[in-house]
Amino acid sequence: MTINASEELYVAVPDEQGRFGPYGGKFVSETLMAALAELEVVYRNMSTDKQFQQELDHDLQHYVGRPSPLYEARRWSDSIGGARIYLKREDLNHTGAHKVNNTVGQALLAKHMGKKRVIAETGAGQHGVATATIAARLGLDCVVFMGETDIQRQALNVYRMKLLGAEVVSVTSGSRTLKDAMNEAMRDWVTNVDNTFYIIGTVAGPHPYPMLVRDFQCVIGREARAQSLAQTGRLPDALVACVGGGSNAIGLFHPFLQDETVAMYGVEAGGHGISTNQHAAPLTAGTPGVLHGNRTYLMQDSDGQIMDTHSISAGLDYPGVGPEHSWLKDIGRVNYVVANDDEALRAFHKLTKIEGIMPALETSHALAYAETLAASMTPEQTIIVNLSGRGDKDILTVAEIDGIVV
Template identity: 65%
Template structure:
């Protein structure tokens, strides 16, 4: 096993101002600065406090159901005819995705900071559900901002959030997707900064969010590393995860960044294809810019106006990406690829039929890339893919796309 803690490795970012190379930082309105600095302090203190770790570990085990298993997808492996494909099964978590890992960490911080109210933004609704869940569990009122278009295509999650007691605010500005929901959440935060904790769902936003969300999600990679060692006695040859903002991906990737033998692939949403305007591949089709508190790759026009992305998957429908991914692209450690709507849909069907697992449309993008990668690899090689969410929420949307009436 290679040394994962070597000095000057790839796991040491961000710097004290929240930068990974030129990416990240704290680009926010002055009203929020004292809060963001206080959050950073609170997080530092919590990290140094064994009780915080203990409480989070306890919740992870008994509330979320961690560790999530690592599962050899035998029939898919056979179908692809190449490398062994393992799924890291974060779709089995309580609430149905990896988002709960981060929300539990943040709600514990919110309690420590004396917050009286929780806000969150959501795209697919997975983060919204996770935020509403922890708010219910810890007895705090919760408001979730969600694009009007996403509310339409993620109805089951909207109802779940309401059942959990959250207030859902439909955001009609812009295209009514995740970017616009985040703008509205920021507006709420500025207006209610005194008593409100903003649980950001992805590894983006102003420092310390990208670092904090990554740390809370790194449990995925830490577990996967130990589990694959146990199953196979060695590290995997490749990791694959889908990327919208990139929280599930950074969670899987981060513990492996200094393991040079492990190839790492992040799969962006190719929408209707990168040769069209309708995709969400910020790294492949965007340029560095500043939005939502951080500098990162963004889909934007020549005037620096942010473009609306498109993806079949609401959870990947975001024109930016977490800053650490931007940096990992620039230093060349992670290879960022993409999968189109149609490829993701095919992978969704394939996984359901061959493994009896209905994946969310988000990790279906990751599987679409695994379908290309696995056949090019030898049969004794290993791929670990993050199956970061289950597809129950997508059943209605997929039925509509496939022309079925439910």
């Protein structure tokens, strides 16, 4: 079999400098450069090491519960009357979201590097929970940094992390959300770099993180591709996933990039609407810049200061995005679109009522766009939506919006 040009294009990134076209790279202080170089060497060795891969596969099967089902949402599809929609059920993973695919992998790296302490940033708390979970299993010390605002709106996940034995540090600088949690995690890492492994939760950060988080999340797309072929006899016509930092989206998209007939839609958080400036949609409304170690699309003002973002979902409330998404946008392979807060909420309620599946508010952005997209397609066509997480953590937020005291 000959490799065609596009296939070569997608496996060639990132390059040795960690660049995806003009994006990515290693924009961090000198103190961290040696740690990043060490991580890159260990990761490159482990990614071709049979024993490491077997250990990872074993954990994904027996601890995470993979493979996750590809489920045909019949009543939802019927109600729309367009394309058939399949849900990749990452919500059924242990801890309830796709985040654990990555934390299992990075924790194994930490173990091989002899690091006894792991740290993580978290927005909605899903990555924090997934990190605290794997730390508990491996007996590692775990500290999770979380913005004060997010701690208030995700109280259940905060308590889950504490039950798992993690220390949750409330971050009170800046906008007190995910980006500030990441700043604080970087400050901790620079201070404790000798004994600490930083488990970044998304496909952002300095090289090699965008590459290794992508690789760990690609299990989603590999499974979905095989399941689609087995269940429908063909590849899907479109893929839809929500994009905050973009780890669940890249995990679904990447194994399909060379399949030219498969259209892809990354759905950013439109917040109160793009025109209000109160959103978290850097690919739709931002410009390239440098934040958290990589060059990527950002929400920034005329002086290059990072702007405050808004989204109903803490997990999408981030002013940057993984550098590979910036590149996929520029080369036109993936379409980046938005769903606003109210559209996501409607999708949350609809899927819950019609399929008995309660999605995370992050995921609900993808569902909202998928509904519009499906309506423009025919019943012979199929869409796979990444159901990236379950919605239990969001019940209090939804109740408050609906004016209900739980």
